[in-house]
Amino acid sequence: MARSALSRDEVLDTAAALVREHGPGALTMRRLAAELGTAVTSIYWHVGNRESLLDALVARTVTDLGTIDPHGTTPAERIVSVARTLRRALRERPHLVAMVHERGLTERMFLPAQRALVHEAHAAGLRGEDAARAVRALQFQVVGYVLVERNRERAPAQSPAEEELWSEEPAGADPVLARALAAPIDTEALFVDSVRALVDGLLAGPSGETGDSAVGRGPYSH
Numbered sequence: 001m002a003r004s005a006l007s008r009d010e011v012l013d014t015a016a017a018l019v020r021e022h023g024p025g026a027l028t029m030r031r032l033a034a035e036l037g038t039a040v041t042s043i044y045w046h047v048g049n050r051e052s053l054l055d056a057l058v059a060r061t062v063t064d065l066g067t068i069d070p071h072g073t074t075p076a077e078r079i080v081s082v083a084r085t086l087r088r089a090l091r092e093r094p095h096l097v098a099m100v101h102e103r104g105l106t107e108r109m110f111l112p113a114q115r116a117l118v119h120e121a122h123a124a125g126l127r128g129e130d131a132a133r134a135v136r137a138l139q140f141q142v143v144g145y146v147l148v149e150r151n152r153e154r155a156p157a158q159s160p161a162e163e164e165l166w167s168e169e170p171a172g173a174d175p176v177l178a179r180a181l182a183a184p185i186d187t188e189a190l191f192v193d194s195v196r197a198l199v200d201g202l203l204a205g206p207s208g209e210t211g212d213s214a215v216g217r218g219p220y221s222h
Contacts, residue, residue: 006036006038006042006046007046008046008047010036011032011036011043011046011047011053012047012053012056012057012060014032014035014036015027015032015047015053015057016057016060016061016093016096018031018032018035019057019095019096019099020092020093020095020096023095024054024095024098024099027050027053027054028050029043029044029049029050029053032053054099055103057096057099058096058099058100058103061093061096061097061099061100061109062100062105062108062109064089064093065086065089065090065097065109065110065112065113066109066111066112067112068082068085068086068112068113068115068116069085070082070085070116070119070120075120075121075123075124075203076124076196076199076200076203078120078123079117079120079121079124079138079195079199079203080192080195080196080199082113082116082117082120082138083141083142083191083195084191084192084195085113086113086139087142087145087146087191090142090143090146091146091149091150094150097109110139113139114135114139117134117135117138117139118131118135121134121135121202121203124203125203126202126203133202134202134203137198138195138198138199138202141194141195141198142195145191145194149187162181162182163182163183163184166178166181166182167182
């Protein structure tokens with residue numbers, strides 16, 4: 001029996017889950033109705049046709065990525081937190097982000113994160129072109145890192161794999177390095193390290209101190 005009560009938000013939630021898991025091609029009105037246990041006509045009543053549904057999902061994705069809540073005690077820490085939040089959001093919804101891009105709304109989607117980064121760049125003492133360069137460098141770092149991650153995850157199995165190559169490599173003068181390169185990659189830790197290094201360089205003060213050194217050293221600095 002078709003259900004009698006259904007909300008627009010429930011339709012969008014279920015549609016978004018289908019797209020996240022299977023991609024936009026899997027989102028048909030019939031399949032969506034089956035997932036919701038309702039009639040196709042009920043779906044049309046709540047969200048219109050499939051194109052209207054996709055538009056609504058894109059709008060919701062743009063809104064979702066607008067929720068940026070920096071945390072930390074220094075601008076450098078808060079910038080790192082913005083980068084981590086943005087990376088996580090992009091990784092959680094790759095198909096939806098691709099739909100946003102196809103509809104020409106990518107820059108709108110990134111605007112809240114840019115605004116958060118501008119705020120922290122100003123708090124760190126950057127202004128004008130220096131602040132703009134920092135914002136763009138961080139955005140490119142996050143997006144580029146996510147693209148590399150996605151490419152590695154979707155690539156065919158490599159034989160020999162990186163781990164095997166470095167396991168067979170003569171240790172030479174740095175056996176610890178060889179063992180480290182032979183170990184699986186901790187992508188989260190690598191991301192944080194790369195962003196922190198970038199932030200330290202971007203926030204470098206006139207004296208040559210970097211990152212939190214220029215604005216109050218935070219707990220991750222060494």
